[in-house]
Amino acid sequence: MEHCFGYGSAERLSGVVGLEIYGRIARLRSLAVDRSSRGLGVGKALVSAAEAYAESRQVRELYLLTTGAERFFERLGYQRLEREAAPEPIRATSEFSSLCPTTSLLMRKELIPTSQRNGSGTRDGDLGVPLVTGAAGRPTEPNQ
């Protein structure tokens, strides 16, 4: 995986998400939160961290495939898209061809650069909590 974000500490990771960047578009993948940590905002924080990182790399559109979390992603601004509308780099991923089209949904979100947003620039999904922390509790850069 190209970029990987974790939530928690090195000793106890409660959630992960990955990001594959293809120029101006990227794919969010492998979002998973430990069962005991669900419902606490960890998933939302991880998606927000991945989006912020993608924005910093000039990504403008995020895509994902999901089999059970459509409502979760809808709440975060993702919209369902017909699979035929997927751009080539997304089509080329093994998951796109291997996941069952009737159960896995393609979703997309357009990222609006902070400079183009109205108001204070606050992001949807910001929780004011550490998004990615290392063993010492300090924010760390995602793996590359």
Ligand SMILES: CC(C)(COP(=O)(O)OP(=O)(O)OC[C@H]1O[C@@H](n2cnc3c(N)ncnc32)[C@H](O)[C@@H]1OP(=O)(O)O)[C@@H](O)C(=O)NCCC(=O)NCCS
């Ligand atoms: C989906 C998943 C990542 C959500 O993580 P989480 O940490 O429990 O989610 P959060 O606590 O950040 O929830 C954020 C919001 O989404 C809502 N939400 C969480 N899971 C939801 C779901 N499955 N459907 C609809 N809404 C959901 C929460 O109620 C919360 O709402 P609020 O902002 O109004 O309070 C987690 O349930 C999980 O790991 N599921 C299994 C793996 C999976 O399906 N991954 C997605 C693969 S693409």
